[in-house]
Amino acid sequence: MKKTLKFAAYAAILAILPFATGLAFGKTWVRILDFALLYVMLALGLNIVVGFAGLLDLGYVAFFAVGAYCYALLASPHFGLHLPFWIILPIGAFAAGIFGMLLGAPTLRLRGDYLAIVTLGFGEIIRIFLNNLDTPYNITGGPQGIDLIDPIRLGSFSLNQPTSHTVYSYYFLFLLFALATAFVSMRLQHSRIGRAWAAIREDEIAAEAMGINTRNIKLLAFAMGASFGGLSGGLFAGFEGFVSPESFTLTESIMILSMVVLGGMGHIRGVIFGAILLSILPEALRYVGPLEQSLFGRIVVDPSSLRMLLFGLSLILVMLLRPAGLWPSPARKRELLAHGETAKHENANIYDAGR
Amino acid sequence: MDTFLQQLINGIVLGSIYSLVALGYTLVYGIMGLINFAHGDIVMVGAMVTLTVARLLADSGLPGPVILGIGVLTAIPACMAVGYLVERIAYRPLRNAPRLAPLITAIGVSILLQNLAMMIWGREYLSFPQIFPAQTMAVGGASISTIQFLIIVSSAIMMAGLSRLIRKTRLGNAMRATAQNPEIATLMGVHVNTIISITFVLGSALAAVAGMMVSAYYGIAHYDMGFILGLKAFTAAVLGGIGNIEGAMLGGLLLGIIESMGAGYLGTLTGGVMGSNYQDAFAFFVLILVLVFRPSGLLGERVGERP
Amino acid sequence: MMQDVKLLEVQNIGRTFGGLAALSGVSLTINRGEIYALIGPNGAGKTTLFNVLTGIYKPDSGNFRLEGVEMAGKKPSEMAKSGIARTFQNIRLFSNMSAIENVMVGRHCRTRGSVLGAIFGNSRTRTEEKAIAEKAKHLLDYVGLAGHAHMLARNLSYGDQRRLEIARALATEPKLLALDEPAAGMNPLETDSLKSLLETIRRDGVTLLLIEHDVKLVMDICDRLAVLNFGKKVAEGEPALVCSDPLVIEAYLGVSVS
Numbered sequence: 001m002k003k004t005l006k007f008a009a010y011a012a013i014l015a016i017l018p019f020a021t022g023l024a025f026g027k028t029w030v031r032i033l034d035f036a037l038l039y040v041m042l043a044l045g046l047n048i049v050v051g052f053a054g055l056l057d058l059g060y061v062a063f064f065a066v067g068a069y070c071y072a073l074l075a076s077p078h079f080g081l082h083l084p085f086w087i088i089l090p091i092g093a094f095a096a097g098i099f100g101m102l103l104g105a106p107t108l109r110l111r112g113d114y115l116a117i118v119t120l121g122f123g124e125i126i127r128i129f130l131n132n133l134d135t136p137y138n139i140t141g142g143p144q145g146i147d148l149i150d151p152i153r154l155g156s157f158s159l160n161q162p163t164s165h166t167v168y169s170y171y172f173l174f175l176l177f178a179l180a181t182a183f184v185s186m187r188l189q190h191s192r193i194g195r196a197w198a199a200i201r202e203d204e205i206a207a208e209a210m211g212i213n214t215r216n217i218k219l220l221a222f223a224m225g226a227s228f229g230g231l232s233g234g235l236f237a238g239f240e241g242f243v244s245p246e247s248f249t250l251t252e253s254i255m256i257l258s259m260v261v262l263g264g265m266g267h268i269r270g271v272i273f274g275a276i277l278l279s280i281l282p283e284a285l286r287y288v289g290p291l292e293q294s295l296f297g298r299i300v301v302d303p304s305s306l307r308m309l310l311f312g313l314s315l316i317l318v319m320l321l322r323p324a325g326l327w328p329s330p331a332r333k334r335e336l337l338a339h340g341e342t343a344k345h346e347n348a349n350i351y352d353a354g355r
Numbered sequence: 356m357d358t359f360l361q362q363l364i365n366g367i368v369l370g371s372i373y374s375l376v377a378l379g380y381t382l383v384y385g386i387m388g389l390i391n392f393a394h395g396d397i398v399m400v401g402a403m404v405t406l407t408v409a410r411l412l413a414d415s416g417l418p419g420p421v422i423l424g425i426g427v428l429t430a431i432p433a434c435m436a437v438g439y440l441v442e443r444i445a446y447r448p449l450r451n452a453p454r455l456a457p458l459i460t461a462i463g464v465s466i467l468l469q470n471l472a473m474m475i476w477g478r479e480y481l482s483f484p485q486i487f488p489a490q491t492m493a494v495g496g497a498s499i500s501t502i503q504f505l506i507i508v509s510s511a512i513m514m515a516g517l518s519r520l521i522r523k524t525r526l527g528n529a530m531r532a533t534a535q536n537p538e539i540a541t542l543m544g545v546h547v548n549t550i551i552s553i554t555f556v557l558g559s560a561l562a563a564v565a566g567m568m569v570s571a572y573y574g575i576a577h578y579d580m581g582f583i584l585g586l587k588a589f590t591a592a593v594l595g596g597i598g599n600i601e602g603a604m605l606g607g608l609l610l611g612i613i614e615s616m617g618a619g620y621l622g623t624l625t626g627g628v629m630g631s632n633y634q635d636a637f638a639f640f641v642l643i644l645v646l647v648f649r650p651s652g653l654l655g656e657r658v659g660e661r662p
Numbered sequence: 663m664m665q666d667v668k669l670l671e672v673q674n675i676g677r678t679f680g681g682l683a684a685l686s687g688v689s690l691t692i693n694r695g696e697i698y699a700l701i702g703p704n705g706a707g708k709t710t711l712f713n714v715l716t717g718i719y720k721p722d723s724g725n726f727r728l729e730g731v732e733m734a735g736k737k738p739s740e741m742a743k744s745g746i747a748r749t750f751q752n753i754r755l756f757s758n759m760s761a762i763e764n765v766m767v768g769r770h771c772r773t774r775g776s777v778l779g780a781i782f783g784n785s786r787t788r789t790e791e792k793a794i795a796e797k798a799k800h801l802l803d804y805v806g807l808a809g810h811a812h813m814l815a816r817n818l819s820y821g822d823q824r825r826l827e828i829a830r831a832l833a834t835e836p837k838l839l840a841l842d843e844p845a846a847g848m849n850p851l852e853t854d855s856l857k858s859l860l861e862t863i864r865r866d867g868v869t870l871l872l873i874e875h876d877v878k879l880v881m882d883i884c885d886r887l888a889v890l891n892f893g894k895k896v897a898e899g900e901p902a903l904v905c906s907d908p909l910v911i912e913a914y915l916g917v918s919v920s
């Protein structure tokens with residue numbers, strides 16, 4: 001009985017939230033909520049790669065881009081195709097998953113830092129191609145991107161009509177997908193596959209010796225994470241109505257990574273928390289400008305560089321002071337503290353000197 | 356043939372710069388097993404400081420090379436200080452943390468440095484004052500400018516000096532010992548922490564000089580320039596074999612030449628489909644190719660026994 | 663004695679590291695149901711051979727067969743699937759997972775739960791998960807770790823950690839269980855305990871291969887053993903025979919016995 005009450009309470013809060021926000025702070029903030037939900041999905045996707053499997057991906061935004069451009073190409077005047085969203089979203093997710101496997105296949109056997117650089121390079125390559133594939137044939141629309149993307153339609157009901165309610169309609173759509181993403185993440189974490197990911201993260205050699213095909217399982221993490229990204233990309237394209245390479249920069253990848261790290265790698269609730277915090281933070285910082293103005297009479301620190309400054313600082317501080325994240329799962333905390341202790345105490349359990 | 360030679364010269368110049376930066380990456384990776392993401396941004400600091408000094412002295416009547424010299428002599432301590440602080444504050448506490456942690460911190464440091472630079476110097480591209488006469492020497496159908504010449508010569512000198520340092524001095528021995536096996540090095544009386552700091556500082560000094568070269572050569576500097584340059588230099592280090600000093604030098608030169616040739620000929624090769632705007636993607640392609648087909652690099656990697 | 667059935671046939675294995683022949687021309691046979699040991703002085707190549715037999719190294723020459731199937735060069739995960747499981751000299755447990763989770767990981771290669779099954783929680787997946795947990799608990803009891811199921815692996819005592827590694831390896835349902843110095847660091851009491859565990863495992867149908875330095879243990883429980891020295895096999899056979907072999911004595915003591 002208590003559980004049902006709790007559930008009902010959460011449901012009620014989530015249902016009322018957009019309207020309350022809209023009334024209290026205006027529609028811009030509801031839009032911010034919508035984006036926060038998209039980031040939740042992205043962070044959960046990256047969490048599978050970084051948090052569950054322990055692979056550092058610095059180019060995650062590339063999968064977001066693939067999903068978004070898939071949608072843009074299949075539902076806009078660009079090619080004259082107007083497929084419905086329930087066909088395109090899976091296509092986008094699938095395409096992103098394929099890209100994930102293409103990237104992962106040759107690179108997942110590299111050690112951690114190399115993998116990080118390669119994924120970073122991949123993310124940049126995707127962005128460079130998106131920027132330049134408008135000649136000789138206009139595929140991606142180049143720097144201008146693709147415009148006039150169809151909004152998401154459920155039957156004859158378009159989420160963009162009436163325009164005054166768009167942000168609310170999309171809120172509930174995104175909420176649905178975000179909840180589904182969280183649900184899938186939880187299921188995966190406590191499954192046979194989730195255990196295999198954890199084993200690889202702990203000790204890849206031992207995992208392999210116990211019969212886990214580490215290459216395939218890592219590839220699976222990459223592909224799943226990528227497809228979550230692709231799914232969010234499709235939703236983003238339908239929401240914004242417009243995509244361009246500018247939305248898919250390295251900064252975005254790093255921000256999503258920050259969300260996962262800050263929230264606690266591998267901890268689903270923490271990651272959701274991190275995503276919401278970091279997507280709302282930049283907006284909150286907008287008030288800093290006028291605040292500085294009134295306090296100091298001028299802008300001391302440009303708000304957008306302040307935002308990035310805080311990101312950088314927070315990454316450093318979290319790693320130094322609270323490496324398990326601001327809201328870590330108990331298991332992860334153990335893991336990160338363990339490394340410090342065992343290395344100091346020369347515990348022979350960790351190193352295999354036999355080879 | 357003229358274009359070929361010209362591109363080759365350009366490539367060597369570019370490669371010399373890459374080599375200097377790659378050395379920083381390779382020294383740090385060899386001794387700590389860490390990719391110092393922020394290294395490219397230290398190059399940026401060097402570039403900015405040199406440029407600022409050059410602008411201040413541009414009308415003083417001093418000859419070009421002297422201004423540059425003063426600029427570099429200011430940049431070197433600045434970069435060394437930054438490198439030292441970064442190592443002490445952000446990397447040293449994480450020596451025993453799982454691999455992911457210092458990587459993430461390094462990203463944070465990089466972001467921090469870039470944004471501090473943006474706050475100090477602003478967002479715009481800053482231009483390097485014209486302090487060199489636009490002289491060129493003719494070399495077999497191509498031309499080489501004063502700056503290009505200076506870059507090639509000073510890089511060569513510095514690399515020779517570094518080589519000698521690593522090979523023939525006590526400090527160099529200590530550095531190599533620490534890179535191979537820090538635990539045993541400690542037992543042999545090496546102050547590992549000090550050696551690591553020195554390595555960082557050395558790499559930063561090289562970065563300062565590279566920064567000076569980049570800003571003087573291209574005539575511009577901005578807060579964002581460290582990132583791509585750093586990535587390319589890292590590619591060069593991996594290409595030659597990470598942890599391997601000669602590898603960094605070779606890798607740098609090779610990458611510079613590949614990139615220069617590529618930029619020159621890519622258009623003709625692909626029938627106009629891909630132009631030099633794909634130039635940056637080049638380095639990434641090379642990186643991926645190297646890591647997939649020959650991850651230990653051309654000359655083999657030199658990393659110690661590390662858990 | 664019943665006719666010996668060959669489980670593992672090793673033929674002419676050679677492996678060089680940078681010019682040094684760690685193994686050359688090593689051949690031996692392990693029969694089903696045996697407890698077989700690899701002994702020899704330090705640097706003799708025991709661990710190298712062990713690593714070849716468990717897929718960590720690919721031999722430069724020669725091959726070996728498990729029940730007639732050629733195995734050299736296969737990946738460790740393929741070896742495990744084919745029936746060779748191992749433990750590690752310096753214990754490689756999943757430190758931050760619980761004891762039972764460690765053992766459950768061992769069940770991975772014998773189960774088939776898929777991504778879709780995990781997400782939708784169909785009855786087949788649920789049944790399988792239950793079976794995995796039950797089998798893991800059973801194995802923990804089997805090795806003497808009942809009651810420690812939810813303890814973090816790194817918080818277990820040294821002896822218990824070794825047992826856990828064995829339980830985890832057993833979870834893969836191996837035909838051959840390869841143990842890398844299982845008694846290292848154990849006192850006589852623990853060694854005795856290990857001895858009875860190994861005998862129980864053998865009685866339940868698993869063949870055992872050990873690298874061991876504890877001569878008494880080896881003499882007590884092994885059916886046959888092989889002595890390596892300088893990368894070559896010096897002797898093979900029953901313990902009593904091998905130990906009186908002058909070549910073996912020379913290998914260990916460095917003096918020839920006339």
